[in-house]
Amino acid sequence: MCNPMYFDVTYSINPWMDPDRPTSPQTGLAQWKRLFDTFVGLGHDVRLIEPVPGLPDMVFAANGAIVLDGKVLVARFRHPQRRDESASYLEWFGRGGWSTVQQAEHVNEGEGDFLCTGGEILAGTGFRSDPRAHDEVREFFGRPVISLTLVDPRFYHLDTALAVLGDNEVMYYPGAFSPQSRAVLSERFPDAILAEEADAAVFGLNALSDGRNVVLPRGAAGLAVQLREAGYDPVGADLTELLKAGGSVKCCTLELRE
Numbered sequence: 001m002c003n004p005m006y007f008d009v010t011y012s013i014n015p016w017m018d019p020d021r022p023t024s025p026q027t028g029l030a031q032w033k034r035l036f037d038t039f040v041g042l043g044h045d046v047r048l049i050e051p052v053p054g055l056p057d058m059v060f061a062a063n064g065a066i067v068l069d070g071k072v073l074v075a076r077f078r079h080p081q082r083r084d085e086s087a088s089y090l091e092w093f094g095r096g097g098w099s100t101v102q103q104a105e106h107v108n109e110g111e112g113d114f115l116c117t118g119g120e121i122l123a124g125t126g127f128r129s130d131p132r133a134h135d136e137v138r139e140f141f142g143r144p145v146i147s148l149t150l151v152d153p154r155f156y157h158l159d160t161a162l163a164v165l166g167d168n169e170v171m172y173y174p175g176a177f178s179p180q181s182r183a184v185l186s187e188r189f190p191d192a193i194l195a196e197e198a199d200a201a202v203f204g205l206n207a208l209s210d211g212r213n214v215v216l217p218r219g220a221a222g223l224a225v226q227l228r229e230a231g232y233d234p235v236g237a238d239l240t241e242l243l244k245a246g247g248s249v250k251c252c253t254l255e256l257r258e
Contacts, residue, residue: 001032001035001036001039001046001047001048001061001252001253002048002049002050002051002058002252003032003048003050003059004025004028004032004051004056005025005051006025006051006052006053006055006056006058007023007025007028007029007056007059007242007245008023008025008056009056009244009245010056011081013079013082014153014156014246015153015154015156015246016243016245016246017244017245018244023241023244023245024241028241028242031237031238031240031242032059032239032242032252035237035239035249035252035253038215038235038237039215042210042213042215042235049061049064049089052084052085052088054084055082055085055088056245057081057082057085057245057247058085058088059242059247059252060242060245060247060251060252061251061253061254062110062111062112062250062251062252062253062254063075063085063109063110063112063157063251063254064085064086064088064089064254065089065110065111065254066108066114066121066137066141067254067256067257068121068141068257069141069257070098070099070100070258071098071099071100071101071140071141072093072098072100072102073103073104073136073137073140073141074086074089074090074093074101074104075103075108075109076104076106077107077109078107078129086103090103104133104137105136106132106133107130108136108137109128109157110254111159111250111254112124112128112159112251113125113133113157113158113159114137114158115158115159115162115164116143116164116255117164118167118168119143120143120144120145120146121137121138121141121143121146122145122148122158122162122170123137123145123146123147123148123158124149124150124157124158124159124162125148125149126149126150126156126178127150127153127156127157128157131147146184146188147181148162148177148181148184148185149177149180149181150176150177150178150181151176151177151178152175152176154176154201155173155176155200157251159205159206159250159251160176160206160251161173161176161177162176162185162205163205163206163207163208163209163216164209165209165211165227165230165232166211168188168189169191169192170185170189170192170193171194171195171205171223171226171227172189172192172193173196173199173200173205174194175200193223193226193227193230195220195222195223195226196222198222199219199220199222199223202219202220202243203217203220203247203248203249204216204217204219204220204222204223205220205223206247206249206250206251207250208249208250208253208255209232212232212233213232213233213234213235214227214232214233214234215235215237215249216235216237217238217240217248217249218236218237218238224236237249239252
């Protein structure tokens, strides 16, 4: 995770960002700290990367890399406002003892668009990550990659429209995907939890699951009910300030898979 010390909305690179809308770095920091405390309270080991002045979106650590089997593929961001973040992740992982650390060749926005489920990697494209990055990820990690196309600009990253709950268990909002991708998801995950638009619109799918507890935005009340009925323990979090920049629980959290 990355402390949102420099959080602000000074530019617009997704439909959620409006530089004319007031933001409060203090509120963002307080909400982020409660999320950090929630993860620690659930027994997770949380490691921090230092924020960098001038990089207000660095709080969205999930976008920084893909980490799997001890290997790290650091992001290559599409928008120039975020490109300098990659150097911090290369440096952080480079001194962390990981077996392989390199930056992606093609535009690849980390766990924003690449989510691991069982032995496969679900890969999003349509707004941010380059389709060629899917082949690069397949070759780098030696895992099957399933390509999915996003079509609703509100859900510009895969992790805004789909969350992995456990091995081969997911929840997603069908309206965010192309008809072909909806068919792929329906076939591969016939028992998936399908989110209503109201829950997706408060970023309810930008959630993080440890296989039992699912931390998700508090406003996604209907999704919390569905999770409870499916045997999970939903844990609500308030990240409404960070949502002004188009991020929530999962965006703030990069999973380190050793």
